[in-house]
Structure formats: structure tokens, C-alpha cells
Amino acid sequence: MKLTGITIFTMTIPIRRTDLLRSSRFGFSCNRCLHCCASKKIQVNPYEIARIADRLGIPTTEFIKRFTVENGSFLKFTDRESCIFLGSEGCTVHSDRPLVCRLYPLARHVDHKGEEWFSELEPEVSCKGEYLSVGTIAGYLAEQNAFSYIQAANIYLNLLWELMSALENRQQNEAEPCPIEEEITPENWMDMDEAVKSFCLRHGMDVPRTKNEKMRLHIEALRKWIKET
Ligand code: SF4
Ligand code: SF4
Structure with missing residues (x-):
């Protein structure tokens, strides 16, 4: 990928x-x-x-x-x-x-x-x-x-490294694509609103309105996605 x-x-x-x-x-x-x-x-x-x-x-x-x-x-x-x-x-x-x-x-x-x-x-x-x-x-x-930009950059960069390593492992193990990839993909993971909306829908939650809460859920969704990748 x-x-x-x-x-x-x-x-x-x-x-x-x-x-x-x-x-x-x-x-x-x-x-x-x-x-x-x-x-x-x-x-x-x-x-x-x-x-x-x-x-x-x-x-x-x-x-x-x-x-x-x-x-x-x-x-x-x-x-x-x-x-x-x-x-x-x-x-x-x-x-x-x-x-x-x-x-x-x-x-x-x-x-x-x-x-x-x-x-x-x-x-x-x-x-x-x-x-x-x-x-x-x-x-x-x-x-x-x-500083807030640096903090956010660090978080997303770490997630990217985790994701790359998970994808590499999966490729080495020739694993089948997992169903969760339908909601977050390498093509759309930059899209916070879409990722959070899908995550909330899947977990029966209300979509948050504030930027901070959306970012918190986005990070949670990405972590979960990487873990399941
Ligand atoms: S080139 Fe950019 S950094 Fe340099 S003075 Fe102009 S706006 Fe500022
Ligand atoms: S966002 Fe675009 S216009 Fe604004 S400082 Fe950066 S390069 Fe310049």
C-alpha cells in the first residue's frame, strides 16, 4: 500500500x-x-x-x-x-x-x-x-x-511510524486486508472529520463538536485502526 x-x-x-x-x-x-x-x-x-x-x-x-x-x-x-x-x-x-x-x-x-x-x-x-x-x-x-503545533506534529508523526511498521509486518505476513480498512484508509486518514464520524458511528457515539475532542477521538480511532491493521 x-x-x-x-x-x-x-x-x-x-x-x-x-x-x-x-x-x-x-x-x-x-x-x-x-x-x-x-x-x-x-x-x-x-x-x-x-x-x-x-x-x-x-x-x-x-x-x-x-x-x-x-x-x-x-x-x-x-x-x-x-x-x-x-x-x-x-x-x-x-x-x-x-x-x-x-x-x-x-x-x-x-x-x-x-x-x-x-x-x-x-x-x-x-x-x-x-x-x-x-x-x-x-x-x-x-x-x-x-508549541501546540509541535505537540500535534509529534503525535501524528508517531502514529505514522506505527502505521508504517504495522503495514510492513502485515505485508511480510501476507495477511488479508482487515474489514476496518473500509473506514480509515491510507488515503483518508488525514481527514479528521470523516475518520471521527466513522469511528463514532461504529461505536454508537455522538460526533463531538470541539476541535480538541475531535482530535482526541481521531487519535484514538487511528491507534485502534493501527492495532487492528
Ligand atoms: S521572505 Fe518570508 S520570512 Fe522573509 S521577510 Fe518575507 S515573509 Fe518574512
Ligand atoms: S499558509 Fe500559505 S500564505 Fe500562509 S504563511 Fe503559509 S505559505 Fe504563506
């Missing part, structure tokens, strides 16, 4: 420094010139999809269809290669923008043991941002309100 997954790797641009920690010196002030919102692949996870979908007042199923590519893995771009959420005044979903946008010009990496490190990306030639001589990566993450 082909997986379209979640990683915490970001835009495909050259790296200037790597192996940085939260304590490493880093300071950057963005001047909102908007140049970095073009010609990049903006990766999203189910939490980020659910946040922007909630902001737009639409289900994640519709959001994935209208605003993403590769089954919800990346935000769509316009014909001019700009992010679909870039408006004339800047990002139209700024307070709900994905983690990669919050971190730029940093990228965050996590290995399978949960070890985290950061890279400093080569900035856009035309970037009007200013590097500061004071500050740390930890301080920058706080300024960007990145």
Missing part, C-alpha cells in the same frame, strides 16, 4: 546550518514581504488541516478536496505558484498557519526515537527579514506560538 504521510520536514530549500538545538542561538524578525509563500511545498498534518478548516467553517473532507494535494499532505498552490492562502495583504489564515510557516527560516526534524533538531534554511534571495544577534530557537518557537 502506498502511504502519503506526515513528516516534519519542510520546504525543499537548501540548508545553511543544521544540528541546532532549542538552546542554539537564533533570532529572526520577519518583515512580511510575502516572498516565501511561493514555490514551496507546505506540508500539513490532520491537526493543521482541522484548524484551518475550522477557521473557514467547512469540514476537513471539503478542505482536503478544495485546498490540498496528495490526499491532504500539502497545501495547494495557485497558477502563479503562490500558496492558495496568500492574499494581497499576506497570509489569509495567519493565526492558524501551519508549523512550517511558523518556523521559516528554520526547519524542525525528528527521528524515530523522538530526538529533535533544527536546521536553518537558506533564506529567499529577496527575503526582507532581519537576523538578530540575540535570542534562541526556544525563544523563536515561543514567539511563533509553535
Whole structure:
């Protein structure tokens, strides 16, 4: 089965420094010139999809269809290669923008043991941002309100690794597809609303209304699905 997954790797641009920690010196002030919102692949996870979908007042199923590519893995771009959420005044979903946008010009990496490190990306030639001589990566993450996004990214990345390992085991054992795959599949697991709806239907539960409760049930549904895979 082909997986379209979640990683915490970001835009495909050259790296200037790597192996940085939260304590490493880093300071950057963005001047909102908007140049970095073009010609990049903006990766999203189910939490980020659910946040922007909630902001737009639409289900994640519709959001994935209208605003993403590769089954919800990346935000769509316009014909001019700009992010679909870039408006004339800047990002139209700024307070709900994905983690990669919050971190730029940093990228965050996590290995399978949960070890985290950061890279400093080569900035856009035309970037009007200013590097500061004071500050740390930890301080920058706080300024960007990145912690809830990092927490969600860690959860979904771990689930992805668990899923890949379960699928690998099943392939090795040449197991038959299990019935639960009809409700969550590698193609739709990014779709929080659909996954939660199916899960609630199967377990005779009411579909929750709040984002946090939906995410809790989504994670529960995915864990159960992986266990049964
Ligand atoms: S989501 Fe917003 S900040 Fe991120 S690339 Fe799109 S327009 Fe830029
Ligand atoms: S190119 Fe640089 S200054 Fe312009 S919006 Fe992006 S980070 Fe900010």
C-alpha cells in the first residue's frame, strides 16, 4: 500500500546550518514581504488541516478536496505558484498557519526515537527579514506560538511510524486486508472529520463538536485502526 504521510520536514530549500538545538542561538524578525509563500511545498498534518478548516467553517473532507494535494499532505498552490492562502495583504489564515510557516527560516526534524533538531534554511534571495544577534530557537518557537503545533506534529508523526511498521509486518505476513480498512484508509486518514464520524458511528457515539475532542477521538480511532491493521 502506498502511504502519503506526515513528516516534519519542510520546504525543499537548501540548508545553511543544521544540528541546532532549542538552546542554539537564533533570532529572526520577519518583515512580511510575502516572498516565501511561493514555490514551496507546505506540508500539513490532520491537526493543521482541522484548524484551518475550522477557521473557514467547512469540514476537513471539503478542505482536503478544495485546498490540498496528495490526499491532504500539502497545501495547494495557485497558477502563479503562490500558496492558495496568500492574499494581497499576506497570509489569509495567519493565526492558524501551519508549523512550517511558523518556523521559516528554520526547519524542525525528528527521528524515530523522538530526538529533535533544527536546521536553518537558506533564506529567499529577496527575503526582507532581519537576523538578530540575540535570542534562541526556544525563544523563536515561543514567539511563533509553535508549541501546540509541535505537540500535534509529534503525535501524528508517531502514529505514522506505527502505521508504517504495522503495514510492513502485515505485508511480510501476507495477511488479508482487515474489514476496518473500509473506514480509515491510507488515503483518508488525514481527514479528521470523516475518520471521527466513522469511528463514532461504529461505536454508537455522538460526533463531538470541539476541535480538541475531535482530535482526541481521531487519535484514538487511528491507534485502534493501527492495532487492528
Ligand atoms: S499558509 Fe500562509 S504563511 Fe503559509 S505559505 Fe500559505 S500564505 Fe504563506
Ligand atoms: S521572505 Fe522573509 S521577510 Fe518575507 S515573509 Fe518570508 S520570512 Fe518574512
